[in-house]
Amino acid sequence: MAYIALKNASLDLPIYDVQSRSLKKRLASLRNRNSDVNERSDTVVLRALNDLSFRIESGDRLGLVGHNGAGKSTLLRVLAGIYAPSSGVVETQGKTVPLLDISLGMDENSTGRQNIRLRGLLLGMRDEEIAEKEEGIAAFSELDSFLDLPIRTYSSGMRVRLGFAISTAVDADILLLDEVMGVGDAAFKEKANQRLAELHERSEIVVLALHDNATIRKTCEKALWLEQGNVRMFGATEEVLAAYEASVK
Numbered sequence: 001m002a003y004i005a006l007k008n009a010s011l012d013l014p015i016y017d018v019q020s021r022s023l024k025k026r027l028a029s030l031r032n033r034n035s036d037v038n039e040r041s042d043t044v045v046l047r048a049l050n051d052l053s054f055r056i057e058s059g060d061r062l063g064l065v066g067h068n069g070a071g072k073s074t075l076l077r078v079l080a081g082i083y084a085p086s087s088g089v090v091e092t093q094g095k096t097v098p099l100l101d102i103s104l105g106m107d108e109n110s111t112g113r114q115n116i117r118l119r120g121l122l123l124g125m126r127d128e129e130i131a132e133k134e135e136g137i138a139a140f141s142e143l144d145s146f147l148d149l150p151i152r153t154y155s156s157g158m159r160v161r162l163g164f165a166i167s168t169a170v171d172a173d174i175l176l177l178d179e180v181m182g183v184g185d186a187a188f189k190e191k192a193n194q195r196l197a198e199l200h201e202r203s204e205i206v207v208l209a210l211h212d213n214a215t216i217r218k219t220c221e222k223a224l225w226l227e228q229g230n231v232r233m234f235g236a237t238e239e240v241l242a243a244y245e246a247s248v249k
Contacts, residue, residue: 004090006053008051008052009052011074011085048074049078052088057205059205061222062208063220063224065224065226065240067248071226072226077098096174097172115151115166116166161188164195173205175205179210217238223244
C-alpha cells in the first residue's frame with residue numbers, strides 16, 4: 001500500500017555568489033582587511049520548505065497550490081528524492097515516478113529509439129518492460145521515421161512529444177507531476193490529456209502542482225496550500241481552494 005508521510009520536514013538551500021552582507025558589514029570589512037572570511041561570505045541559505053507535516057494514502061489525489069516561489073516544485077523534488085530534507089522525516093512507500101523534467105536523461109547524439117531505452121531506464125523501467133512498450137511509445141509520439149535519427153535533429157516540440165510518450169508509459173505507485181507541458185497541436189494535446197488521465201487512474205497516489213484551479217477541482221479531492229515554504233492550509237480541495245482564491249482577490 002503506497003503512502004507519503006512528512007514529519008517536521010524542512011529544506012535549506014545554499015545560494016552561492018550572492019552579496020549577503022549588509023552595507024554596515026561591507027564597510028567594516030573595507031576598514032579591516034583581516035576580518036573573518038565568513039563575514040565576507042557571498043553565500044546565503046534559503047529556507048525553501050519549513051516544518052511540513054502531512055500524510056497521504058493510497059487513493060489520494062493531492063493538488064499543490066500557491067504563488068510562484070511558494071515551494072510547490074521544491075516539495076515535488078523532495079518527494080521524488082532529488083532533495084533530501086535538511087531536517088525532519090520524509091517517508092514514501094511505493095514506486096515513485098516524477099514527471100518534473102520529461103527530457104531529463106535524454107542524449108542529444110542518440111536516436112529517438114535509443115532514448116526510449118535511456119529515459120525508460122532512468123524512470124526505473126526494466127529492459128524487458130521497455131522492449132514491451134517501445135512500439136506503443138513510438139506510435140504515441142507520432143514521430144515515425146524521425147525515431148531513427150539523433151534527437152539533436154528534432155524540433156523542441158518533437159523532443160517534448162518523445163519525452164512525454166516515454167514518461168507516461170511508466171507504471172507508478174506514486175506519480176509526481178509539475179505543470180502540464182505543451183505537447184503539440186490541438187489533436188495531440190487532446191490525446192496527451194487522455195494519456196495523463198489514464199496514468200492517474202493507474203497510480204495509487206497522484207501529487208500535482210498546477211496554476212489551473214479548475215483542473216485541481218476536477219482531479220483532486222485534497223489540496224495543500226503552500227506559502228513561502230510553509231503549509232498555509234491542508235484539507236478538502238474545495239475548502240482549500242476557496243480560501244486560497246479569496247486571499248488573492
